Amino acid sequence: MAKHRIAVIGLGKISQDQHLPVIDASGEFELAAVVSTRGLSQGGVPSFRTPAELYRAMPEIGIVAVNTPPDVRHAIAREALAAGKDVLLEKPPAATLTELADLEALAEAKKRVLFATWHSRFNPAVEAARTLLAEAGLRSLRIEWRENVKKWHPGQDWVWEPGGFGVFDPGINALSIFTRILPAIPFVRSAELTYPSNRQTPIAAKLVFASADPAAPALTADFDWRETGGETWHMLIETADGRSARLFKGGAALEVDGRVTVEAPSEEYQHIYRHFAGLLDARRSDVDGAPLRLVADAMLVGRRLTTDAFDW
Structure with a gap:
């Protein structure tokens, strides 16, 4: 072909x-x-x-x-x-x-x-986490997504301009996984958005979510672009049946009760293009706005905090 x-x-x-x-x-x-x-x-x-x-x-x-x-x-x-x-x-x-x-x-x-495309959804452990939550239910989930903006966006001033998303540029990757694996539709209950005094987009964000799930799981997120150690791209999960899980390496690995159940090399973009080829052959679109809606909601309900000026 x-x-x-x-x-x-x-x-x-x-x-x-x-x-x-x-x-x-x-x-x-x-x-x-x-x-x-x-x-x-x-x-x-x-x-x-x-x-x-x-x-x-x-x-x-x-x-x-x-x-x-x-x-x-x-x-x-x-x-x-x-x-x-x-x-x-x-x-x-x-x-x-x-x-x-x-x-x-x-x-x-x-x-x-x-x-x-939402490339983080194509990591191998994401669907395993989705299946786990569908079967076991959810008690709590905490997103921790922290990295160094100077490493991942060196000199890219567009990320600090309106429409550039700031820390939500990487944070939306976590939200794309979050909206994929969660058994119920989440919405933003509250948000604290921290802006450098000389920039137009946030350098950090703390979010609290709610959902229509009658079990009322505790759902939070902590995004930060000021991490100077290694990257932290994981979700800490407690299931309703008492298991502890961690989705980590940006979705490439899943650990349940201290045992790694899924881990494979991250081939997000390879999977994206394979999926796109299938869409083209089927003449079908794939558009999900759920992660973008959560960012927009955070901006609507968020409380603005100010921190030191940011310079490269």
Whole structure:
């Protein structure tokens, strides 16, 4: 079977680290072109400054991956859908809920495939954790997602601008797992959002959730971009039947009562592109706005705190 030919729009860190190597090694896709406002190129394929230039020069390319910062993602994805392209969206899929709803409606109207990716959901232990909670019930869950912004977003000022998400850029990865494994729909009861005095997005956030679950589990999250040790990407879980579990390594491993039950190398993006190939073959979209809704809710109900200025 012929590979799907795909163009990548945006050659920032996530494209360089994940998308391009995975496409290069993929059995389902091959890189046909790239779009970079900085004029970057990749692997000898044609490079364009704007998506419009790509569409004029190579109208036969029917699939694009949009890996730009979220504040411009909607306009670029909308242009692609209007041009008749199937679209893969890096997370978060848009800067606002209405932008995402607009893209979903346009994809349906144009009969195009739209895939809003949540890469952390594709880690091997996530479905095992979901099955565990469905069978055992949930007493409590605490998200601890802490990392060093200087390591993971070096010099990327867009994360501090409106629409850049701040600490919710990595935090939404945890929320994507959270909304996948939880037996009931969560909503934000309260939030404390800590902003550097010179920035527009939070560097830390503490959230308390509620749900319609009659067992009323205790659900909290602690996100922080000021971690200077190692990364902490885990969820501490107590099941209703008395078991203690930890989903860790960003979802790549699950430990139950002190015994590791699932652990495998993280191949999130390999699984994303395999899933996308299946969506393309089935002509079906996959768009879930639940993680983005929780971020929006936190911003709506959150109490603002201020901390020291942040500089690179």
